[in-house]
Amino acid sequence: MIPDLGKYAVEVIGAYGMSFLALVLVCFVYIRRSRSVKRALIAAEAGKDA
């Protein structure tokens, strides 16, 4: 399945691995913060209206 990367396999897979890790991490952080802030705001606005 993976193409033959020859003698540079470690470098190419290493580059893709570190990039995916960084991208997944930054997406995770943004989505988690978005959800937690949204939840907190909904709770605060519900408390204000009550």
Add this chain to the structure above:
Amino acid sequence: MNSTSTSKRLWDAFWQLANPKVFMGWSGRWLPWLVGLTVLFLASGLIWGFFFTPDDMRQGSTVKIIYLHVPAALMAINGYLLMFVGSLVWLIRRQHVSVLAAKAAAPVGMTMTLIALGTGAIWGQPMWGTYWVWDPRLTSFLILFLFYAGYIALWAAIDDDDTAADLTSILALVGLVFALLSRYAVLFWNQGLHQGTTVTFVDGAKQENISNVFFQPLLLSMVGFGLLFLTLLLIGTRSELRARRLKVLEARERMQ
């Protein structure tokens, strides 16, 4: 309708986004489409590049790193330019959405800079025989990374939001020099190991610095990285606006 009135309408619509309510509505409508397009372009560019492009005559399979390195470097620089514009708008017009967009752009820009530096080092070892040299482009990119880190740290260090916005905006203006240097260092200085610009356009036409076999998936990947940046920027700005509203509500509650 002539082009002048169209551009005026677009310009007016752009400034309406400075209204948090308008921005939330607009970004909420566009986000699902942006997420879909991001996945489509990123997946097609990277899968095409990794699986279906040949090895380069001189660089072998390491050429596949280009589909990460170039788009990440592009967004590292353009992300900083966006931060610069957002900061400038804040300093001139005091619009919160612009400075909060700049704040939201910083971690994504820093991640892109990190990817560009990391993939560049990994690529450099087999091609240049070293992970790092104090080459003008590499050095200006490292300084750009430090500016991103400093900008984020400054936001975190100051409690008062408006003071933090003022000081970080000034820092963003100063750092623009290094964002521009990162882009144009290869033109200013001839010394250094880093090659010239991979993709250049003159009068809208691509220059032959790179074969179409590599360029087509690279273009998809560049668009994918751009869309990912935009998606995270909108998510981040929405979070910052909500966090700001939350702070106001909590402050009001404490006063009652």
